[in-house]
Amino acid sequence: MADSRINLYHNLSVMLNAGVPVTRALQQACKGGKYGRLFEQIQQDVAHGSGLAEAVGKYEKHFAPLDITLVRVGEETGQTAEMFEALAQWYAFRGRLMSVMRMGLFLPVFYVHAAAFLLPVVPFALGGWDWGTYFRGMFGILVLAYVPALVILGVLYLTPRKGLLRRALDQLTLWVPVLGKAVLELSLSRYCRTFAITYKAGMPILQCAKLATESVGNAVVQSRLQGGYENIQLGQEMSKGFSTLLPGEFISIWEVGEESGELDQSALRLGNMHAENAERLFTLLARVIPFAIYLVVIAVIAFFIVKGYSKLIYGSISM
Numbered sequence: 001m002a003d004s005r006i007n008l009y010h011n012l013s014v015m016l017n018a019g020v021p022v023t024r025a026l027q028q029a030c031k032g033g034k035y036g037r038l039f040e041q042i043q044q045d046v047a048h049g050s051g052l053a054e055a056v057g058k059y060e061k062h063f064a065p066l067d068i069t070l071v072r073v074g075e076e077t078g079q080t081a082e083m084f085e086a087l088a089q090w091y092a093f094r095g096r097l098m099s100v101m102r103m104g105l106f107l108p109v110f111y112v113h114a115a116a117f118l119l120p121v122v123p124f125a126l127g128g129w130d131w132g133t134y135f136r137g138m139f140g141i142l143v144l145a146y147v148p149a150l151v152i153l154g155v156l157y158l159t160p161r162k163g164l165l166r167r168a169l170d171q172l173t174l175w176v177p178v179l180g181k182a183v184l185e186l187s188l189s190r191y192c193r194t195f196a197i198t199y200k201a202g203m204p205i206l207q208c209a210k211l212a213t214e215s216v217g218n219a220v221v222q223s224r225l226q227g228g229y230e231n232i233q234l235g236q237e238m239s240k241g242f243s244t245l246l247p248g249e250f251i252s253i254w255e256v257g258e259e260s261g262e263l264d265q266s267a268l269r270l271g272n273m274h275a276e277n278a279e280r281l282f283t284l285l286a287r288v289i290p291f292a293i294y295l296v297v298i299a300v301i302a303f304f305i306v307k308g309y310s311k312l313i314y315g316s317i318s319m
Contacts, residue, residue, distance in 0.1 A: 014081075
């Protein structure tokens with residue numbers, strides 16, 4: 001199911017661009033769902049005199065920091081419609097990535113459950129059609145699949161958003177083949193797009209760099225970009241503060257933007273480029289995972305066949 005924020009934010013952008021007053025735009029755009037109901041409450045707050053950013057901020061636990069930040073930037077710069085359209089495009093992009101990953105995980109999940117139901121049949125039959133043997137084999141395979149998955153999910157969701165543990169986890173993620181590169185590309189895309197949107201809206205470059213750095217997501221990538229923000233504080237060029245561990249083309253294109261005076265355009269081009277790279281890598285990952293799981297299932301099948309065959313042969317000899 002598509003993220004309801006895509007249509008909601010896009011509709012708000014279209015109506016605001018058409019000159020519809022914000023309270024009326026909010027009223028027309030709210031069409032049910034979690035975020036539709038939230039914006040109904042926000043519309044009421046705005047109708048009673050609250051600013052849009054202030055009203056959205058009251059429900060911060062329901063919104064991502066990026067949403068709240070861009071709504072505030074839009075209200076401060078008079079470009080609320082542009083900010084909503086940027087958010088709609090971001091969630092559409094994120095939705096495509098999620099769809100790719102879900103499709104990539106469908107086959108592995110199917111393989112694991114098919115293996116759990118079918119592989120124990122051999123020892124089940126050779127053991128005299130013993131149901132205890134069958135269910136032990138089935139649950140054993142499922143446990144081997146689900147326990148690592150639950151541990152990984154637990155670590156991802158329970159690890160604090162900041163601190164040494166989060167940094168260690170983010171560094172480990174970057175070391176994983178394909179996945180690490182995909183996360184790096186996605187992080188750079190978030191940084192560049194946030195900077196481009198806020199800088200084009202007329203915000204001071206120092207604030208743009210701060211917001212962009214905070215939007216990255218991965219603590220290790222964030223630290224590699226932090227020097228850009230620190231250099232602006234010192235009155236120096238951002239590109240000179242970026243870590244040399246970042247891709248060379250990223251730093252080069254950023255330098256060109258600084259030299260040409262079109263940093264917002266360079267940042268936007270970089271954001272689009274890294275978004276395309278991230279999408280391509282996540283698509284590759286979605287293809288690799290099923291193949292890897294397929295190989296594991298084949299290996300398990302071979303193990304069960306050899307085990308059953310050995311039991312049959314040695315059982316016959318002992319008779």
